[in-house]
Amino acid sequence: MGTITALGLLLLVCMVAVGGTQGLQAWLSLIFNFGALFFAMVLMAFHFSPVLVTLITGIIVLAMTIFLGGSDSDSTMVAFYASVVVLILLVILIIPIEHWAQIQGFGQEDSEDLEGMSTVLGISYLNVAISTAILSTLGAIAEAAIAIAAGLAEILEQHPKITLKNLQGAGFRVGKQIIGTTFNTLFFGFFGGFLALFIWFAGVHYSMGEILNDKILVSEILMVLFSMISVIGTIPLTTWAMVTFEREKRRRLSKSKQE
Amino acid sequence: MGTQVKVQNKIWRRWWPYLIVILGGLLVFGVAHDDSLYQTPILKIQSVNRISQSKQSDQFHNEDEQVEQKLNGIITNGSDKGQKLSVENTYMKSEATTLGYHAGQKVFLTVHHNHGKLSATVSNLKRDTTLAFTVWLTISLLLVLMRFSGLMALTSVIVNAVLFWLAINWNTNTQGGIVLVIFGALAVVFAALTLLIVIGPNRQMLMTLLATIGGTALSIIVALIVFALTHERGVYYESMQYVTQLPRPLFLAETILGSLGAVMDESTDIISSLIALKIEKPDISAKQIFKSGRQIGGEIMGPLVNVLFFIFVADTLPLGLLYLKNANSWGYTFNMTMSLGVVQSLISGIGIVLTIPLACGITSLMMGGWKSWARLRR
Numbered sequence A: 001m002g003t004i005t006a007l008g009l010l011l012l013v014c015m016v017a018v019g020g021t022q023g024l025q026a027w028l029s030l031i032f033n034f035g036a037l038f039f040a041m042v043l044m045a046f047h048f049s050p051v052l053v054t055l056i057t058g059i060i061v062l063a064m065t066i067f068l069g070g071s072d073s074d075s076t077m078v079a080f081y082a083s084v085v086v087l088i089l090l091v092i093l094i095i096p097i098e099h100w101a102q103i104q105g106f107g108q109e110d111s112e113d114l115e116g117m118s119t120v121l122g123i124s125y126l127n128v129a130i131s132t133a134i135l136s137t138l139g140a141i142a143e144a145a146i147a148i149a150a151g152l153a154e155i156l157e158q159h160p161k162i163t164l165k166n167l168q169g170a171g172f173r174v175g176k177q178i179i180g181t182t183f184n185t186l187f188f189g190f191f192g193g194f195l196a197l198f199i200w201f202a203g204v205h206y207s208m209g210e211i212l213n214d215k216i217l218v219s220e221i222l223m224v225l226f227s228m229i230s231v232i233g234t235i236p237l238t239t240w241a242m243v244t245f246e247r248e249k250r251r252r253l254s255k256s257k258q259e
Numbered sequence B: 001m002g003t004q005v006k007v008q009n010k011i012w013r014r015w016w017p018y019l020i021v022i023l024g025g026l027l028v029f030g031v032a033h034d035d036s037l038y039q040t041p042i043l044k045i046q047s048v049n050r051i052s053q054s055k056q057s058d059q060f061h062n063e064d065e066q067v068e069q070k071l072n073g074i075i076t077n078g079s080d081k082g083q084k085l086s087v088e089n090t091y092m093k094s095e096a097t098t099l100g101y102h103a104g105q106k107v108f109l110t111v112h113h114n115h116g117k118l119s120a121t122v123s124n125l126k127r128d129t130t131l132a133f134t135v136w137l138t139i140s141l142l143l144v145l146m147r148f149s150g151l152m153a154l155t156s157v158i159v160n161a162v163l164f165w166l167a168i169n170w171n172t173n174t175q176g177g178i179v180l181v182i183f184g185a186l187a188v189v190f191a192a193l194t195l196l197i198v199i200g201p202n203r204q205m206l207m208t209l210l211a212t213i214g215g216t217a218l219s220i221i222v223a224l225i226v227f228a229l230t231h232e233r234g235v236y237y238e239s240m241q242y243v244t245q246l247p248r249p250l251f252l253a254e255t256i257l258g259s260l261g262a263v264m265d266e267s268t269d270i271i272s273s274l275i276a277l278k279i280e281k282p283d284i285s286a287k288q289i290f291k292s293g294r295q296i297g298g299e300i301m302g303p304l305v306n307v308l309f310f311i312f313v314a315d316t317l318p319l320g321l322l323y324l325k326n327a328n329s330w331g332y333t334f335n336m337t338m339s340l341g342v343v344q345s346l347i348s349g350i351g352i353v354l355t356i357p358l359a360c361g362i363t364s365l366m367m368g369g370w371k372s373w374a375r376l377r378r
Helices: A003-019 A021-045 A050-069 A073-101 A108-114 A125-158 A164-193 A195-203 A208-213 A215-258 B002-032 B128-173 B179-198 B203-230 B247-280 B286-314 B317-325 B330-369 B371-377
Strands: B042-057 B063-075 B084-092 B106-114 B117-125
Touching: A003 A021, A003 B203, A003 B286, A003 B330, A021 A050, A021 A125, A021 B286, A021 B317, A021 B330, A050 A073, A050 A125, A050 B286, A073 A125, A073 A215, A073 B128, A108 B317, A125 A164, A125 A215, A125 B286, A125 B317, A164 A195, A164 A215, A164 B128, A164 B179, A164 B247, A164 B286, A195 A215, A195 B128, A195 B247, A208 A215, A208 B128, A215 B128, B002 B128, B042 B084, B084 B106, B084 B117, B128 B179, B179 B203, B179 B247, B203 B247, B203 B330, B247 B286, B247 B330, B286 B330, B317 B330
Parallel strands: none
Antiparallel strands: B042 B063, B042 B106, B063 B084, B106 B117
């Protein structure tokens, strides 16, 4: 058995042992997301528009992660809608910044990997860079949306008569609780992944100016920042979506009572 | 006097995030005009002429276009400041390894003085303004929307970044010989400092720290056992990027750091919810605490594992595409580009799952088990 298969099966066993059905769903969402990512890459290799492929993949991935992750059906629905809005806003932000930064493709640090490779590709690597940035934020968006929506659903369950204004305040409070730890998840996730690059910079004695303009480093830091922005944006948007949903629900309820 | 101070305090408390936003904006403006701080000559491109354009193809029937352009601009720093210069630049339209430039951009030059005549080639694009702008945007949004909690989150990230840089220099000074020791110890320091900033110095922080360190350590131990049993078949260390030292310990160090944040995130969530539960229902038993903790953990583990998965694997997309366009099979492409990221995600996933019983156990032992302790406290 290969190591990846063994680790994957072990993860399945652990997840089911701890979470039961929910554990199985969590494992399936991970496998599905891997499939979606790989499939998106293959589609891009067949010259489908990278950004379009990414948008569609992104929405499907958000749906799978949120619906397989959450439990309460109303709040997961709200979390999904909010996350799609965040995704679209993020794309609108990412496209001009990536055009501006021009971090597409490979840097001089990659030259060893590129040896013997043809770089006549016919695919716009600017669009690939945009896609990469969007894809790397998907997990963070889904997680934040689920956390806020689930937190608010629980508050609604305990205080069904809470005013909408207080509900909105509660959303921001939940957001404030998660922002510190979520930022660290993102920080360590990205910087852990790029430890080797930083060691390279230190070993080859890059100057500060070289580091701050380096293609790979800038692209990596931009990805961290986009993820952070997506989490910051998810907090108010999910809260507003939840408040709007609750307002509509109450309006319908009072209408049906009047009739 | 007293009321005046109070009013000032109130104004300050309301408006400090905007003050930082304005100061930050000025700083970004400064970075856009910092050319004189660089020793490398910088060219501000004023106009671009396209010289030629030709179709290219390779043995895999990929088609692309090669463009030759002439960048006309003015040098903005150094001894040649103010001098007009034209530089030629060739790029492939897909821009995987070369870049096309346009008017308004600033580029770094490698200048050659040839019998008093100046000639140059472009070495890199000036990207510091974009970077500063995006950092500014993130911090502004964070402080305006999240205020004090945002400031705390920012502080912990900055503190960790500084520590990270110090550790990297230490690693370089020891030639990477003790990379695992350095980053393993650093993980403990990181976790302690971050939790101190986010939670504060109390019992809850201690419990969270224990769960975080335990969970991360467990995942690495489990990973090493699986590695030994499967003889690391399918783990291609040679596909690791930017490696300047022994790849295996470096890979493990990356995995420890990568999963640390998520494990910390999770144990914070579980333990703070359980403590809130204990305050709400003081009579709750240790067993019930364990059970509700398992439920909370079960709900967040899936999304968390996916966060790390996308961070670890999404950035292999450009290289993966390159492999596919070079007529490599799907399997080989996966092995050479994505497999290490997948292994990292799986190890982190196991850590995230194992942290749940650990965090629940620690909480129920320290909060639920000792009834007498709880009574004494009251």
